[in-house]
Each structure stands twice: as C-alpha cells, then as structure tokens.
Amino acid sequence: MESDLRIGLIQMACEREPTRNLEKAGARIEQAAADGAQIVCLQELYRSWYPCQSEDNSQFDLAETIPGPTSEALGKIAAARKITIIAPIFEHRAPGIYHNSALVLDASGDVTGHYRKMHIPDDPGYYEKFYFTPGDRDFTSHRAGSAQAGVLICWDQWFPEAARLTAMAGAQVLFYPTAIGWTTEMSAHTRKQTHDGWETIQRSHAIANGVFVAAVNRVGTEGEIEFWGGSFVCDPFGQVIARASHAKEETLLVDCDLARIEHTRRNWPFLRDRRIDAYADMTRRFRT
Numbered sequence: 001m002e003s004d005l006r007i008g009l010i011q012m013a014c015e016r017e018p019t020r021n022l023e024k025a026g027a028r029i030e031q032a033a034a035d036g037a038q039i040v041c042l043q044e045l046y047r048s049w050y051p052c053q054s055e056d057n058s059q060f061d062l063a064e065t066i067p068g069p070t071s072e073a074l075g076k077i078a079a080a081r082k083i084t085i086i087a088p089i090f091e092h093r094a095p096g097i098y099h100n101s102a103l104v105l106d107a108s109g110d111v112t113g114h115y116r117k118m119h120i121p122d123d124p125g126y127y128e129k130f131y132f133t134p135g136d137r138d139f140t141s142h143r144a145g146s147a148q149a150g151v152l153i154c155w156d157q158w159f160p161e162a163a164r165l166t167a168m169a170g171a172q173v174l175f176y177p178t179a180i181g182w183t184t185e186m187s188a189h190t191r192k193q194t195h196d197g198w199e200t201i202q203r204s205h206a207i208a209n210g211v212f213v214a215a216v217n218r219v220g221t222e223g224e225i226e227f228w229g230g231s232f233v234c235d236p237f238g239q240v241i242a243r244a245s246h247a248k249e250e251t252l253l254v255d256c257d258l259a260r261i262e263h264t265r266r267n268w269p270f271l272r273d274r275r276i277d278a279y280a281d282m283t284r285r286f287r288t
Helices: 018-034 057-062 069-079 156-158 158-166 186-208 259-267
Strands: 004-011 038-040 086-094 095-104 111-116 141-144 149-150 173-177 182-185 212-216 221-223 226-227 233-234 240-243 251-258
Touching: 004 018, 018 038, 018 069, 018 251, 038 173, 038 212, 038 221, 069 086, 069 095, 086 149, 086 173, 086 221, 086 251, 095 149, 111 141, 111 149, 156 173, 156 186, 158 173, 158 186, 173 186, 182 251, 186 212, 186 233, 212 251, 251 259
Parallel strands: 004 038, 038 086, 149 173, 173 212
Antiparallel strands: 004 251, 086 095, 095 111, 141 149, 182 226, 212 233, 221 226, 233 240
C-alpha cells in the first residue's frame, strides 16, 4: 500500500470578483499539481471576500449551484491533472436554502464527495447563521486517490466530536478549509492568544485520533478582518511539519507518510481504549 502522499494547501488573498478568484485558484492548483500534489485544498469560501461580516441579503447572489462554476472549472483541472481537489463553495441548494459547503472532485473530474458545514457560528464579523443552513450530510470520509480524506470547515475545527467521528469514518487526513482572522483593534497579546488556541485545538485532533491535520486559511484584509493565514499541516503526533506565513499568499506542499498513522496508533492507542459504554451523555446538551 502506498504510504506517501503529497498535499497542497492554497493560501490566497481574495478579491471581490468571484471570477478572478476562481481563475487564481485554478492557476495555483495547476502549479501545485505540476509540483506533485495529489490532493489540493482551497480555503473556505474562496470565490469572494468573506461574505458574512454583516447581514446583507445581496450576498446570497454569491452562491452557486452544483453543478456550477467551481465544479465545472475545477473538475476539468482535476481530470486533466489526475488529482483530487477539495473545493469549498457557497452552495445554493434550493430557493432560500444555502450552505457553507465543500466538494471533493476526483481524478475523473466528478464530484465524489460533498460536505456541508455542521457547526455554524454567529459572532461579530462572522454572521454565518444569517446565511447558512446547518449541514445534513454527517461526518464522513472520502476516497482521494490512494488516501482517505475527511473534510470539515472552519468553525468545525473547535469541536472534538467532529474530528473523532470523521476519523472513525476512516479519514487519514482531516482537511479544514478556513476563513479566520484578527479584528483591527486586537492587541498583539490577544492576537497571539487566539491564533495559538486555533492551532492547538487542531493539533489536539491529530493526537487524539492519530491522523494528519491540514488547515488552510486565507490572508489579506477584508473590511474589518485581517485574515491571519498560518496554514499548516501536522502529523499524527501533533507535530507541525509545515506552516505558511501570516501575511503572504503561499502554496504549501507537504509530504505525508501515511504509515505514521499505524505507528502512532500502536503507541498511543486512544481508539482502542475508548470507553464507548460510558459515553451516552455525549448526545446531551449538558448534564444538569
């Protein structure tokens, strides 16, 4: 069984015009494929400025259907390059129903995976509950060439249940397309705290589940948010093996030895030692 996997994470600054971002993403995917990437992942809502900084009905016009611009254009690249592409979209499912989603496009160019963001935030500058219906496609794993890929999106990063269930479905790499940043008034101390928490929780998912974790974030200032980049990949031991800058556009190419999953789980057998007979209360909101 093949153990080596090269993944590509496309860390971009976005423009307002969706067509320009689609073209940029396509060119960067082409280059990543030429450099040997077998799975390439784009950042959350890559086709526009992050649309959820305010509650604005006109932003729904950014949404696309399936099939649509992303699946058509990037499907052709996936087929031509014989790679897997993870492509987040602002999905228009039906009149008045929208999702924050990601497509998995395989080496034939077909949509073979489709994930809808399960955890929807509602914070200042991130008014996603106004736009997005919670996901209904559960936590699953998708065949991505020689590997199994799990796809979760941004706010999903903070929930150990999502990582666990996706790993239990067979995912070897958890991909987290992301749009997260600092607000302009945040102090240097607060900026460090928030970034460190973001990275630490994801590294913990790698450790707890014995999988690789790949988080890809955007860069650049859009309105009141300065997106902090910092895309990274960590191994099943939680060690960061590659990290992008906080300010520049980059394509992060990372080689992952999938055999390390078996090695790590033999030495840290967390999945073996889970007390599944004692976890019934996990389905409750709170115990009191």
